[in-house]
Amino acid sequence: MRKMYAKVGVVPNADGSAMFAFGDTVAIAAVYGPRQLHPQHMQDPGTGILRVNYDLLSFSVYERKKPGPSRRSQEISKVTEWALSPVLDLKEFPNTVIDVQVYILQADAGTRTAGINAASLALAHAGVPMKDLVCSISVGKLDKNLVVDLDKDEEDYDEGEGATDFPIAKIASTNEYTLLQLDGKIQPGVVKEILGLADKACEEIYEVQKKALKEAIEQ
Amino acid sequence: MSAMECSNMTKETLDRMFTEGKRFDGRGLLDYRPIEISFDVSNKAEGSARVKIGKTEVIVGVKMVVGEPYPDSPDKGNLTVSGDLLPMASPRFESGPPKFNAIELPRLVDRAIRHSGILDLKELVITSGEKVWIVIIDIYPINDDGNIIDAATIGATAALRKTMIPVLDEKGGIDYHKKSKTPLSIAKDIFPMIITFFKLGDSVLLDPTREEQEACEARIAWGISKWEGQHMINSCQKGEELAFTRSDVESMMDLIPKKFDEVSEKLKKFF
Numbered sequence: 001m002r003k004m005y006a007k008v009g010v011v012p013n014a015d016g017s018a019m020f021a022f023g024d025t026v027a028i029a030a031v032y033g034p035r036q037l038h039p040q041h042m043q044d045p046g047t048g049i050l051r052v053n054y055d056l057l058s059f060s061v062y063e064r065k066k067p068g069p070s071r072r073s074q075e076i077s078k079v080t081e082w083a084l085s086p087v088l089d090l091k092e093f094p095n096t097v098i099d100v101q102v103y104i105l106q107a108d109a110g111t112r113t114a115g116i117n118a119a120s121l122a123l124a125h126a127g128v129p130m131k132d133l134v135c136s137i138s139v140g141k142l143d144k145n146l147v148v149d150l151d152k153d154e155e156d157y158d159e160g161e162g163a164t165d166f167p168i169a170k171i172a173s174t175n176e177y178t179l180l181q182l183d184g185k186i187q188p189g190v191v192k193e194i195l196g197l198a199d200k201a202c203e204e205i206y207e208v209q210k211k212a213l214k215e216a217i218e219q
Numbered sequence: 220m221s222a223m224e225c226s227n228m229t230k231e232t233l234d235r236m237f238t239e240g241k242r243f244d245g246r247g248l249l250d251y252r253p254i255e256i257s258f259d260v261s262n263k264a265e266g267s268a269r270v271k272i273g274k275t276e277v278i279v280g281v282k283m284v285v286g287e288p289y290p291d292s293p294d295k296g297n298l299t300v301s302g303d304l305l306p307m308a309s310p311r312f313e314s315g316p317p318k319f320n321a322i323e324l325p326r327l328v329d330r331a332i333r334h335s336g337i338l339d340l341k342e343l344v345i346t347s348g349e350k351v352w353i354v355i356i357d358i359y360p361i362n363d364d365g366n367i368i369d370a371a372t373i374g375a376t377a378a379l380r381k382t383m384i385p386v387l388d389e390k391g392g393i394d395y396h397k398k399s400k401t402p403l404s405i406a407k408d409i410f411p412m413i414i415t416f417f418k419l420g421d422s423v424l425l426d427p428t429r430e431e432q433e434a435c436e437a438r439i440a441w442g443i444s445k446w447e448g449q450h451m452i453n454s455c456q457k458g459e460e461l462a463f464t465r466s467d468v469e470s471m472m473d474l475i476p477k478k479f480d481e482v483s484e485k486l487k488k489f490f
Binding site for chain 2: 176182191
């Protein structure tokens with residue numbers, strides 16, 4: 001795995017915030033809420049909602065990314081919501097929204113997984129009641145070799161069976177997966193093996209996240 | 220608003236029935252409804268297909284246009300998948316800018332098709348670095364009775380298999396008045412599909428009706444095909460808010476190759 005770095009409290013205005021890096025991939029996340037949801041007709045008296053907005057900043061990639069949402073960023077926003085909501089008890093906060101903003105400062109593959117790790121930390125830092133932290137990692141396959149935490153060069157590998165990218169998120173101390181996405185060619189039997197690798201990586205991520213939260217309290 | 224909404228009573232009833240392995244229409248939890256494929260939905264399309272799974276109906280058309288290659292792949296043509304959830308197909312679909320489900324559906328189909336290897340983009344080059352074919356697959360559900368993703372992917376594969384490359388005139392434009400005799404070159408032994416598992420409580424099922432789908436709390440769409448004789452997962456996306464456990468995923472990995480073979484066998488008669 002690439003060197004990880006995590007820090008909470010990077011956006012003082014937010015109720016909670018964090019940064020998370022896998023090597024050259026750097027994500028920051030900020031949480032606002034639970035706060036009243038507007039427009040009012042979107043409010044649900046039965047539950048609060050989680051609303052994630054993920055995007056690449058325009059200078060985070062080689063070819064400048066045009067600002068504004070794309071189909072890709074809308075999809076990643078949604079899968080990030082799905083990855084995080086199982087650890088939140090949103091029914092405790094009817095009529096409200098928890099807004100999570102995730103931005104990528106520097107992209108070298110694994111931006112959605114870095115974003116989820118940052119967002120999970122930011123939610124904890126905001127004091128939103130959570131069952132557990134969510135940890136996320138991308139496991140990949142280059143031709144027939146399994147690798148953890150792909151960077152951009154590895155993602156573009158196209159020999160033999162090519163590159164498979166398998167981003168995964170799990171509820172840290174359980175066997176429950178909240179993000180499973182995949183692109184490439186992989187045999188069903190290998191998927192099981194990959195979950196094992198993801199579990200090990202997530203243990204390391206969990207330690208980095210816990211350390212960052214502790215440091216914030218000690219300050 | 221969530222794509223899945225239904226009354227608590229329906230949900231509780233279905234949860235109880237699924238736990239007992241029962242469904243309203245008498246199918247087992249992992250049984251598909253009958254699947255039917257027909258072709259030539261539009262004679263203006265380069266290839267088209269209509270797929271029915273039970274009462275769910277999706278039409279898919281392929282158009283081909285001449286364009287420029289992407290700068291980073293001068294020796295490859297392009298594949299684009301798009302489509303819309305037409306308001307005619309369901310009271311749940313609305314006109315206006317595409318909602319998330321309408322954005323997600325073509326993206327899921329795109330990944331399952333693209334990574335299966337059915338289409339070799341290198342064969343779509345007209346002049347290297349300058350002119351290439353762009354294959355555009357458009358997906359339109361006509362009637363949504365659940366499981367649109369699986370139906371759309373079968374439709375996309377079926378339409379690709381019937382696609383003819385348009386004839387070019389001397390200036391390099393398309394001459395629509397000349398009938399094409401050149402089929403789009405695809406790998407005939409590769410038939411990408413998506414098999415989507417749905418979860419309610421602890422029960423996992425396939426091919427839900429709309430009512431069942433709306434009661435479910437999570438779904439996971441697996442793109443699958445066979446490559447060099449081996450089953451290959453080509454894409455995956457978990458959706459909605461419930462988590463899948465390790466044992467859920469492991470039993471799906473055992474089931475998927477069997478289901479894929481079973482469905483492929485049933486679809487053979489249409490080709």
